[in-house]
Amino acid sequence: MYYFIVNKISGNGKGLKVWKKTEKLLQEKQINYQVRFTNRPKHAAEIAKELSSEKCYAVVAVGGDGTIHDVANGLINSNIPLGVIPAGSGNDFARALDIPKDYKKALKRILMGKQRKIDIGRIGNEYFITVMGIGFDGKVAEINNGSKYKNWLNFIRLGNLSYGLSFLHVLLKYRPVSIQLMVDGEKLVFCNVWLIAIANISNYGGGIKICPNACYNDGLFDICIVHGMNKWELLRTFPKAFKGKHILHPGVTMITGKQVEVISELPVIVQGDGEILTKTPMSVTIQRGGLLII
Numbered sequence: 186m187y188y189f190i191v192n193k194i195s196g197n198g199k200g201l202k203v204w205k206k207t208e209k210l211l212q213e214k215q216i217n218y219q220v221r222f223t224n225r226p227k228h229a230a231e232i233a234k235e236l237s238s239e240k241c242y243a244v245v246a247v248g249g250d251g252t253i254h255d256v257a258n259g260l261i262n263s264n265i266p267l268g269v270i271p272a273g274s275g276n277d278f279a280r281a282l283d284i285p286k287d288y289k290k291a292l293k294r295i296l297m298g299k300q301r302k303i304d305i306g307r308i309g310n311e312y313f314i315t316v317m318g319i320g321f322d323g324k325v326a327e328i329n330n331g332s333k334y335k336n337w338l339n340f341i342r343l344g345n346l347s348y349g350l351s352f353l354h355v356l357l358k359y360r361p362v363s364i365q366l367m368v369d370g371e372k373l374v375f376c377n378v379w380l381i382a383i384a385n386i387s388n389y390g391g392g393i394k395i396c397p398n399a400c401y402n403d404g405l406f407d408i409c410i411v412h413g414m415n416k417w418e419l420l421r422t423f424p425k426a427f428k429g430k431h432i433l434h435p436g437v438t439m440i441t442g443k444q445v446e447v448i449s450e451l452p453v454i455v456q457g458d459g460e461i462l463t464k465t466p467m468s469v470t471i472q473r474g475g476l477l478i479i
C-alpha cells in the first residue's frame with residue numbers, strides 16, 4: 186500500500202491538479218493506494234503520525250516544502266519512508282534531492298523503491314529538513330506566507346519571484362540585531378545581524394543558494410551569518426545568493442556545526458522549511474540520518 190497526503194492548496198492549487206493526474210496514473214498502473222487530503226495547516230503531520238503505525242511502502246507528500254515539513258514531522262521515529270510529488274511554489278527540498286518536478290517521473294522514482302537516509306534538524310519537539318532562517322529571513326517567510334501576491338505569482342507560474350518581493354517588503358522596515366551563537370560549545374558574537382540560516386540543504390526561497398556547500402547526509406549544518414552591512418549592501422548582495430556567490434562578501438560568515446544555540450538582544454522570529462517555528466532564544470541539533478526518503 187502507498188499512502189498519499191495531498192495539500193490541495195499548495196502552489197496555489199497545483200496540489201489538487203498534480204494529484205488528479207497522479208491518481209489517474211496510479212489507477213492505470215493498478216497500484217494499491219489510499220489518499221488523504223489536508224484541511225488545515227499542520228493537518229498533514231497528524232495524518233502522517235496516524236499512518237506511521239500502518240504497514241505500507243511509503244507515505245507520499247503531494248505539495249510544497251510546508252507539506253513535506255508536516256509529513257516528515259509525522260513520520261519521524263517510524264521506519265516508513267517519505268515520498269515526494271512536488272506541487273508547491275518553491276519546491277526547494279525536491280530541487281536539492283534531485284526529485285523530478287514532473288509528477289510522472291517523481292512517481293516512477295517512488296515506485297522504484299530506492300531508499301536513502303537524510304539528516305534532519307531538531308528544534309524542541311519539531312523537526313526541519315531544509316533550512317532554518319533566523320531574523321530577517323523569518324520575517325520574510327511570515328510576510329510571504331500571508332501575501333496575496335504569492336498566490337497571484339503562482340497563478341502566472343512565477344511563484345519563485347514571491348520570495349524576492351517579500352524580501353524587498355521586509356527590507357524597508359527591518360532593524361538588524363546583535364546575536365550570540367554557541368556552535369558545538371564555541372561562543373561567537375556578531376553585531377548588526379540581518380539573518381542566520383542554518384541549513385541541511387543548500388537552497389531555500391525557491392532556489393536561493395544560501396549555503397551552497399550544504400549536504401543533506403554529512404551530519405553537519407552549514408551556517409550562514411549575514412552581518413555588519415547596511416541595507417544597500419544587503420540589497421546589492423542578495424541577487425548574488427541565487428548563485429551562492431554572496432559568501433565572498435566580508436559581511437557573510439560561513440561555518441559548520443552539529444549543535445547551535447542562538448541568543449539575541451531582542452527576540453527574533455525563526456522559520457524552518459518556510460513555516461514559522463518559534464522566536465529566539467532557541468537551540469537546534471542535527472540528527473544524522475533521521476529520516477528515510479524514497
Ligand SMILES: Nc1ncnc2c1ncn2[C@@H]1O[C@H](COP(=O)(O)OP(=O)(O)OP(=O)(O)O)[C@@H](O)[C@H]1O
Binds near residue numbers: 225250251252273
Ligand atoms: N487545507 C489547508 N488549508 C490551509 N492551509 C493548509 C491546508 N493544508 C495544508 N496547509 C498549509 O499550507 C501551507 C503551504 O503549503 P506548502 O508549503 O506545501 O505549499 P507552498 O507554500 O505553495 O510551497 P513551497 O513551501 O514549496 O513554497 C503549509 O503551511 C501547510 O501546513
